[in-house]
Amino acid sequence: MGTVVSFDVSADDADELAVRAAVKVAVEWLHHVDAVFSTYRPDSDISRLNNGELSLAACSPLVGQVFELCSDVARETRGYFSSTFAGRLDPTGLVKGWSVERASELLRDAGLPNHCVNGGGDVCARGGPDPGRGWSVAITHPLRRDGFAAVVEVRDGAVATSGTTERGLHVVNPFTGRPATQLASVTVVGPDLTRADAYATAALAMGDAAREWFDEIADYEALAIAPDGVGWATPGFTSIAALPT
Numbered sequence: 001m002g003t004v005v006s007f008d009v010s011a012d013d014a015d016e017l018a019v020r021a022a023v024k025v026a027v028e029w030l031h032h033v034d035a036v037f038s039t040y041r042p043d044s045d046i047s048r049l050n051n052g053e054l055s056l057a058a059c060s061p062l063v064g065q066v067f068e069l070c071s072d073v074a075r076e077t078r079g080y081f082s083s084t085f086a087g088r089l090d091p092t093g094l095v096k097g098w099s100v101e102r103a104s105e106l107l108r109d110a111g112l113p114n115h116c117v118n119g120g121g122d123v124c125a126r127g128g129p130d131p132g133r134g135w136s137v138a139i140t141h142p143l144r145r146d147g148f149a150a151v152v153e154v155r156d157g158a159v160a161t162s163g164t165t166e167r168g169l170h171v172v173n174p175f176t177g178r179p180a181t182q183l184a185s186v187t188v189v190g191p192d193l194t195r196a197d198a199y200a201t202a203a204l205a206m207g208d209a210a211r212e213w214f215d216e217i218a219d220y221e222a223l224a225i226a227p228d229g230v231g232w233a234t235p236g237f238t239s240i241a242a243l244p245t
Contacts, residue, residue, distance in 0.1 A: 097197025
């Protein structure tokens with residue numbers, strides 16, 4: 001995926017070998033996803049599908065599942081989420097969040113309900129590090145690399161950010177074909193990392209229209225920051241986040 005994934009597991013009463021085994025399974029899953037979906041690997045299913053070397057039916061079943069999800073999210077985002085880029089299939093705007101969420105499910109299924117998986121800044125958090133406390137997730141400010149835009153406490157939820165800090169103007173408005181420039185970053189908090197990740201990408205492509213669009217989306221809150229440093233947040237976001245003064 002071209003990024004770093006970290007695991008924070010709170011399991012004081014669990015066997016260390018069992019924890020390491022569960023994390024190993026989750027890491028193997030992420031490597032498998034990379035092998036299937038990476039647009040940088042010529043031998044991945046997606047690359048071979050794009051090059052006409054493989055049919056959709058011959059791809060991993062995961063490919064069909066992901067494209068179904070992409071279709072759902074495209075409809076939910078008024079078409080601002082797209083699984084194509086420059087005329088080629090590219091579902092990576094959804095795959096990272098989806099795969100990290102599945103890695104979290106593997107840890108839960110292994111008897112580790114309290115954990116936090118961070119995939120390049122997209123976070124799936126379950127339970128908490130201590131009884132009665134959720135996971136604190138800091139949101140990097142897109143214009144101040146050494147500062148935070150907000151900190152949210154998450155229990156059984158997700159935080160995803162799409163922005164220009166690391167990769168520049170990499171998100172394209174699918175209706176104009178031009179890079180999205182109205183917002184520097186969008187962070188989405190909600191119950192599902194698959195959609196939080198895809199919604200953040202779509203909202204960055206929408207630009208200023210995203211503020212109104214979030215009024216239609218139940219259970220997901222957002223924080224957006226423009227290139228001039230001016231930001232806005234959905235009403236629910238301010239109730240779950242600590243904002244800097």
